[in-house]
């Protein structure tokens with residue numbers, strides 16, 4: 001029998017069909033070429049059942065949704081105290097590509113903005129094991145399949161990376177970058193170009209909802225403390241300068257990416273993912289935000305609401 005959850009997700013797609021505001025990111029030329037009407041949604045329970053609707057097989061680049069997972073690897077490597085010394089946990093209130101540094105310590109404000117994510121990427125690499133390989137391997141364990149790079153997206157962003165290179169050089173000058181600026185940005189941009197579907201992302205989000213244990217394989221991929229830390233940072237910083245609006249209205253830890261994806265996590269319950277390429281001024285998917293809002297309202301996901 002067809003699950004009522006699938007019917008619900010189909011309705012969600014149909015009822016948000018009229019939302020055509022915003023535009024695909026254009027500072028990465030390859031993303032500007034995306035079909036703006038592609039749309040997908042997926043939900044994964046903490047026992048690993050995935051429900052998906054819309055263009056569920058469509059692959060797109062993970063972009064900034066990679067950041068919390070790279071941060072998790074950095075916590076595992078350096079410990080919670082170690083990582084807190086290097087990267088802050090305060091929302092910046094500024095756009096994702098600003099050089100938002102703590103004025104006292106000089107640390108990037110948080111790992112969800114580009115400056116913090118480039119610094120994070122540099123922290124998880126070593127001569128023996130480059131950061132990119134580790135991240136892709138981690139994505140493979142999280143999704144249960146081999147995750148590839150979208151080379152066209154990576155090349156396109158690498159050719160227009162002046163701003164991220166600028167951030168990396170300034171971080172380096174301030175003694176806040178563990179690696180070479182050029183190499184760190186190249187690796188970070190490739191990390192962002194990992195190609196995923198909404199079902200992959202829902203499973204990744206469900207692993208976070210499940211306290212770090214991948215619900216299908218049963219493998220512990222993150223310890224409970226790292227999971228708690230990264231979900232907390234997603235809650236306060238994941239939607240950039242729209243984070244306060246998001247937490248009050250949708251009410252779950254989330255992370256967006258400029259290709260048009262958003263993941264959301266309700267701890268102990270469910271991971272959700274949506275995709276639609278048209279973005280608002282904060283770099284968050286317009287239709288994606290609306291789909292998440294409806295999911296939260298219809299399924300009662302808001303964390304601050306007593307059940």
Ligand code: GLN
Pocket residue numbers: 063064065096097114157164189192256257258259283
């Ligand atoms: N790769 C993108 C960048 O660095 C990621 C930004 C995002 O998804 N918000 O600009």
